[in-house]
Amino acid sequence: MAATRREFGTLVAAAGAAVAMPAVWRSAHGQGAPIRIGTTISKTGALSATKSTLTGLELWRDDVNKAGGLLGRPVELVTYDDQSAVAQIPSLFSKLVDIDKVDVLVSPYGAGLSAPLMPFIKQRDLFTIGMFALAGNDATRHDKFFHSAPWGPDSKINWARGFFDVAKQNGCSRIAVLSADVEFAKTAAGGAEQIAAEYGMTVVYKQSYPPATNDFSSILRNIKAQTPDAVFVCSYPPDSTALVRGLSEVGIGDSVKLFGGAMVGTQYASLLTSLGPALNGIVSFALYAPEPTMANTEMTAFLSRYEKVAAEQGLDPLGFYIPPFAYVAGQLIAAAVTGAGSLDKAAMAKVLHETEVKTIAGPARFNAIGDWTERRVLMVQFRDIKGKDVEQFRQPGRQVILDPPSLRSGELVAPLAKARSS
Incomplete structure (x- = not known):
């Protein structure tokens, strides 16, 4: 029974x-x-x-x-x-x-x-x-x-919508889309273009790259030349690392307010401690962050x-x-x-x-095909990272939640150049 x-x-x-x-x-x-x-x-x-x-x-x-x-x-x-x-x-x-x-x-x-x-x-x-x-x-x-x-x-389309919600809230209208030439990244990039069009944004630059790419200097310079407001990145851990390091070396220009979005690897301690302060200002997805709102x-x-x-x-x-x-x-x-x-x-x-199920990640309800009825993918901005000690990533204020609004713990620090130097 x-x-x-x-x-x-x-x-x-x-x-x-x-x-x-x-x-x-x-x-x-x-x-x-x-x-x-x-x-x-x-x-x-x-x-x-x-x-x-x-x-x-x-x-x-x-x-x-x-x-x-x-x-x-x-x-x-x-x-x-x-x-x-x-x-x-x-x-x-x-x-x-x-x-x-x-x-x-x-x-x-x-x-x-x-x-x-x-x-x-x-x-x-x-x-x-x-x-x-x-x-x-x-x-x-x-x-x-x-x-x-x-x-x-x-x-398939909406999981990273939060990036574009933050972009829209901060007046971004010119978008660059950069993705690895692999299925997950291509799918994310395709969804990004659909959402950008829905929000009335213009994709001013679109580029895919081989997954073994480790030097992004020329790509970053090409993006800079198009003066986008936001750069949506769909990458895997090795290229996420190379991109962040490339940003430190060649920059991206003063126009960019938002950089990141679908960067796989920024969820793992190994990459966080490897890059340390180079992550400051980057925005990426997460499912949990040690913020007061969570x-x-x-x-x-x-x-x-x-x-x-x-x-x-x-x-x-x-x-x-x-x-x-x-x-x-x-x-x-x-x-x-x-x-x-x-x-x-x-x-x-x-x-x-x-039935709504109580879980350690919050209440879960499901639609007909088993999706959570409420998207709870976070967009976080890395801030105030000093050195490469893992313990700091357990503290609030290092992964500030920008989206969804119900869990927001801070506002976007922009432009990116300011966020990376602060």
Whole structure:
């Protein structure tokens, strides 16, 4: 029998709490078979920096088991290393479903690795939580797929809309768009052009570059010659690093108020501590920042626990980007199972489609294809960074939230030249 609304709220709070209440198992032999959650983790390969996904899931598993499990049954994680390779995904997930007999799936990290999974889960009608699979269900439209990250509806276009909202608020009308020649960046750049047109802005410069580019001096000079107000950048960690260093060397001109937007890498401690003060003035996306407007005891408690594990395992010491949303993935599973009172996939999906779920990242509601109904992607401006000590990035005022308005902790410092020198 499904839980009542009141019982459901109580059970979700117990199952998903950041610090679980102590519980005594009835007995090892008295428990039912474990509820098995299957996924792949990029422990090796180009995406190995995302392996902290597993830490977030493990912290949730430990919490839920300490609180008595789900439906009185312990939770077990079944994982394989996908080696960051798309070719590994079909066979590994077939194994999880057909041999390991998992009850629930969590997608691999990112849209690229998740793409070959989507037809499989649609065909098999499987309940799945997406891990950073941006716009991953837009084409498949599987009704039992739910994102753990708050990209919002129509995320293929809208996930970085906040950059253009800030640009519009600050009188920007001339936009330059710079993107790596890879799928994610090209998609982001295409969305940027659509939003710019919607806002009546003119794209005065558009350029893609090979992903191995490490010298942006000529591109930056070309952008400078077009005197844009804002430069929207869609880059990956190596080119994000090279671009920021290029800015320090050749500049971008006095016209630019806003630079950044979709710069992957600025969410990780390794890049932040590598670039240090060179980041000042840059605007990029984030999903969490330690600003007063995001103060949340559950998130603070989670990050405190994560940091201890990260120090032991050599993971990203901050853990702001991926680990919390792996924990959220677990909380969504807990809410679905507890609310349905069973592992019936249709009933679980019905719960998430109809119920607001409390998570460490805030309340989550979902549309028909599992997008968060409220986009909660942050645009932050790096400020007052001195030296390369990681501890400063845990302090407020270093990643000032410009958007969304509900979480804003400060206004844009512009022009960019001023923000970089202040």
